[in-house]
Amino acid sequence: MQGLVIKSLSGDFTVFSNHQNYICKPKGLFKYQEKLVKVGDKVVFDPETLIIDEVLPRKNDLIRPAIANIDKIFCVFSVKEPELNLNLLDRLLSIFTYHNLHCLIIFTKLDLLTDYQDIDVLIQYYQKIGYAVYTSASALDLEAIKKEISQSICAFAGQSGVGKSTLLNLFDESLNIKTDVISKALGRGKHTTRHVELLPLFDGWVADTPGFGTVDFSFDDLLSFSHSFVEFFHHSSSCKYPKCLHLEEPDCFIKTMVQKHEILPSRYENYVLFSQEIKQTLKNKY
Numbered sequence: 001m002q003g004l005v006i007k008s009l010s011g012d013f014t015v016f017s018n019h020q021n022y023i024c025k026p027k028g029l030f031k032y033q034e035k036l037v038k039v040g041d042k043v044v045f046d047p048e049t050l051i052i053d054e055v056l057p058r059k060n061d062l063i064r065p066a067i068a069n070i071d072k073i074f075c076v077f078s079v080k081e082p083e084l085n086l087n088l089l090d091r092l093l094s095i096f097t098y099h100n101l102h103c104l105i106i107f108t109k110l111d112l113l114t115d116y117q118d119i120d121v122l123i124q125y126y127q128k129i130g131y132a133v134y135t136s137a138s139a140l141d142l143e144a145i146k147k148e149i150s151q152s153i154c155a156f157a158g159q160s161g162v163g164k165s166t167l168l169n170l171f172d173e174s175l176n177i178k179t180d181v182i183s184k185a186l187g188r189g190k191h192t193t194r195h196v197e198l199l200p201l202f203d204g205w206v207a208d209t210p211g212f213g214t215v216d217f218s219f220d221d222l223l224s225f226s227h228s229f230v231e232f233f234h235h236s237s238s239c240k241y242p243k244c245l246h247l248e249e250p251d252c253f254i255k256t257m258v259q260k261h262e263i264l265p266s267r268y269e270n271y272v273l274f275s276q277e278i279k280q281t282l283k284n285k286y
């Protein structure tokens with residue numbers, strides 16, 4: 001029988017199939033390599049012996065958090081408490097886009113703002129470059145997020161304390177996910193969510209995943225990294241050099257766009273910071 005791995009806990013894997021849960025073990029072959037089965041895996045298992053025989057090919061595969069076959073990844077960012085972290089937002093969008101994951105953005109805690117002008121600019125910019133952007137303060141947006149979740153395996157990424165668990169509980173209070181009171185001293189929440197688990201929601205599945213502050217940020221080369229900034233990639237054919245990295249090259253259309261404020265300054269700043277970081281990592285690797 002085929003099923004979906006929705007939870008992994010000390011060597012046991014909960015497989016959901018035909019409206020039922022089966023607690024399974026991987027077959028002998030996997031025994032020493034239990035890490036080979038992941039939450040999100042589609043598996044072939046025997047409902048009698050409760051043995052997982054085969055892991056079907058993955059559509060994608062994240063290492064941290066360990067989860068496979070994600071259809072949609074919501075990048076959740078608070079506008080305050082903790083302060084909006086655009087560096088982390090651009091970092092997540094870049095690496096997830098590089099891995100062909102469908103990213104969406106949710107801004108939370110808009111109630112803590114007195115002025116909405118800055119956030120409006122950001123919302124419009126990220127929408128313009130192709131990402132769906134929602135705010136947890138809008139009922140219409142919450143309806144739209146519901147529709148996105150339906151029939152999909154979704155993950156909620158973002159720093160702790162931004163309101164991921166609160167949002168999921170708002171959708172379905174029976175999920176009863178533990179939320180966290182922000183530690184004022186640290187300006188961030190404690191890590192309440194520890195393991196990865198898929199929870200049923202609106203005929204889809206959601207993972208309330210911990211951390212994501214330190215996502216695995218490695219690229220094969222700078223050029224493919226540059227493509228992960230989608231609007232840069234879109235306009236890169238107008239640069240003088242076909243393989244322009246938009247750094248030191250002359251006649252770079254992207255830099256012109258930055259000067260004309262057609263590209264958000266923080267996007268370009270983060271792009272430059274990330275390219276330096278990646279350059280250093282690639283140098284150490286070879």
Ligand SMILES: Nc1nc2c(ncn2[C@@H]2O[C@H](COP(=O)(O)OP(=O)(O)O)[C@@H](O)[C@H]2O)c(=O)[nH]1
Pocket residue numbers: 108109110111112136158159160161162163164165166167178179180181182189192
């Ligand atoms: N003011 C405000 N606080 C919120 C909002 N969403 C969540 N919080 C608070 O932020 C803290 C962290 O929320 P939590 O859901 O645990 O964050 P998580 O770590 O991302 O899962 C809790 O004290 C929540 O009550 C919001 O929209 N507005």
Ligand SMILES: [Mg+2]
Pocket residue numbers: 164165166178179180192193208
């Ligand atoms: Mg949480």
Ligand SMILES: [Zn+2]
Pocket residue numbers: 236239240244245246247249251252253254255
């Ligand atoms: Zn360029």
